[in-house]
Amino acid sequence: MVLNGVSVDYGNRLALENVSTRLDAHRIAVIGANGSGKSTFARLLNGLEAPTSGSLSVHGLDPVRQGKQLRRHVGFVFTNPDAQIVMPTVAEDVAFSLRGRGLSKSEIAGRVASVLAQNGLGDHADAPAHTLSGGQKQLLALCSVLVGEPDLLVADEPTTLLDAANTRRIADLFSALEQQIVLVTHNLRLAERCDIALRFDGGRLVEQGDPVDVVGRYEREFA
Numbered sequence: 149m150v151l152n153g154v155s156v157d158y159g160n161r162l163a164l165e166n167v168s169t170r171l172d173a174h175r176i177a178v179i180g181a182n183g184s185g186k187s188t189f190a191r192l193l194n195g196l197e198a199p200t201s202g203s204l205s206v207h208g209l210d211p212v213r214q215g216k217q218l219r220r221h222v223g224f225v226f227t228n229p230d231a232q233i234v235m236p237t238v239a240e241d242v243a244f245s246l247r248g249r250g251l252s253k254s255e256i257a258g259r260v261a262s263v264l265a266q267n268g269l270g271d272h273a274d275a276p277a278h279t280l281s282g283g284q285k286q287l288l289a290l291c292s293v294l295v296g297e298p299d300l301l302v303a304d305e306p307t308t309l310l311d312a313a314n315t316r317r318i319a320d321l322f323s324a325l326e327q328q329i330v331l332v333t334h335n336l337r338l339a340e341r342c343d344i345a346l347r348f349d350g351g352r353l354v355e356q357g358d359p360v361d362v363v364g365r366y367e368r369e370f371a
C-alpha cells in the first residue's frame with residue numbers, strides 16, 4: 149500500500165491531511181482518538197472513499213478507478229455488522245460471499261461450516277441472523293469476509309461488541325492469518341500484537357512504528 153499526499157476533505161472538515169506512507173507490514177494497527185481519521189483511512193483502502201487530493205495504490209491497484217477489481221482482493225469488515233449481513237440465516241449469509249466462484253454446493257457448505265466452527269458460530273449455522281447477539285453478528289460479518297479468502301483484510305473496529313473470550317479468539321485468529329490485515333482499533337492490547345502501528349491525530353498521520361512504542365507514547369499522553 150502506498151499513499152502519496154492523500155487528503156480527504158468533507159467540505160467543512162479535513163478528515164485526512166496530506167498522508168504519505170508505504171505499508172508492507174503483515175499486520176498493521178491503526179490507532180488514534182475519536183474523529184482522528186482512522187475510518188476514513190480504512191475506507192480509502194477499498195475505494196469506499198476517494199482522496200480529494202493525492203493518490204494511493206493498494207496491491208498495485210487504484211481503489212477509485214479499479215475499485216471493482218480491487219474489491220475481489222480486499223475484504224472489509226465494518227464496525228456495525230448490521231451494515232453487511234444480507235441473508236436470512238447465518239450459513240446463507242456466509243455462503244453468499246462465495247457466489248459466482250464456480251464452487252460446488254458441497255465445497256461451499258464445507259467452507260461455510262469450517263469458518264463458522266473456527267469462529268465460534270458452529271452451533272448457530274441455521275439460526276436467523278437477526279436473532280444473533282451484537283457480538284455474534286460481529287463474528288458473522290467477519291466469517292462472511294474471511295470465507296472469501298481476501299488477500300487483504302481491512303477491519304474497522306471489529307471487536308467493539310465482543311466479550312473477553314471472543315476478543316481473544318479474534319486476536320488469535322488475526323495473529324495466525326496469512327493475509328495482510330489493517331486493523332482499526334481502540335483496543336490497544338490488540339494493536340500491540342500487530343507488526344506495525346499507525347497513529348492518527350486530527351487527520352494527520354503522526355506516528356508509524358513499533359506497536360508497543362506507538363501505543364506506549366499514546367497512552368502516556370493521557371496518563
Ligand SMILES: Nc1ncnc2c1ncn2[C@@H]1O[C@H](COP(=O)(O)OP(=O)(O)OP(=O)(O)O)[C@@H](O)[C@H]1O
Pocket residue numbers: 158161162163180181182183184185186187188189
Ligand atoms: N461522511 C462524512 N461527512 C462529513 N464528515 C465526516 C464524514 N465521515 C467522517 N467525517 C468527519 O471526519 C473526521 C474523521 O472521521 P473518522 O470516522 O475517519 O474518524 P475515526 O478516527 O475513525 O473516529 P472514531 O474513533 O470515532 O471511529 C471526523 O471529524 C468526522 O466527523
